[in-house]
Amino acid sequence: AQKITQTQPGMFVQEKEAVTLDCTYDTSDQSYGLFWYKQPSSGEMIFLIYQGSYDEQNATEGRYSLNFQKARKSANLVISASQLGDSAMYFCAMIKVSGGYNKLIFGAGTRLAVHP
């Protein structure tokens, strides 16, 4: 069965420093997608970055990059130059195509606190 594991319930980082949020996944599928979402205290789910299983390059979106190590089944999110507004919950998720439908499987999340 597919599973996403985020082993860091909480992380702290100093403003302007970089931080890595860990995510490992388990799947036997060849084609899958990995996503990171941010959930601020206001509650909405904000898409950050996507990595496809066949993508050879690590995905980047502004200050966000995804360190994709397929053999290790890890998809860590790297936030460079942290800002106070980055304080939020971060969820790693995998999209599984099943029977013609696709559905997201979420990890438990990591709460990031950025200190000034």
Add this chain to the structure above:
Amino acid sequence: NAGVTQTPKFQVLKTGQSMTLQCAQDMNHNSMYWYRQDPGMGLRLIYYSASEGTTDKGEVPNGYNVSRLNKREFSLRLESAAPSQTSVYFCASNPGTSAHNEQFFGPGTRLTVL
């Protein structure tokens, strides 16, 4: 485009009451989803609909029913609310069946069952 909209934003129910959570998307997406998020946890799939007229169970369907009214709308009904259904409910939509499509989320409905 409004994206994915949900109503209501907040709701308080008594045990045994019923209610319907509404969701609509204006992106012409085929697939729609209902998730619940409990404190300290990620989202768990309740029901999904790959296309108009089809629905199927997700990971935690007990106590819920859904209706895909048309391509735009996907509602979630609690027939007899229980305190265990206190949660934040998210609706999402997705263009199709590829593993590489992002899901777009609504703002959520915070439900409390007393």
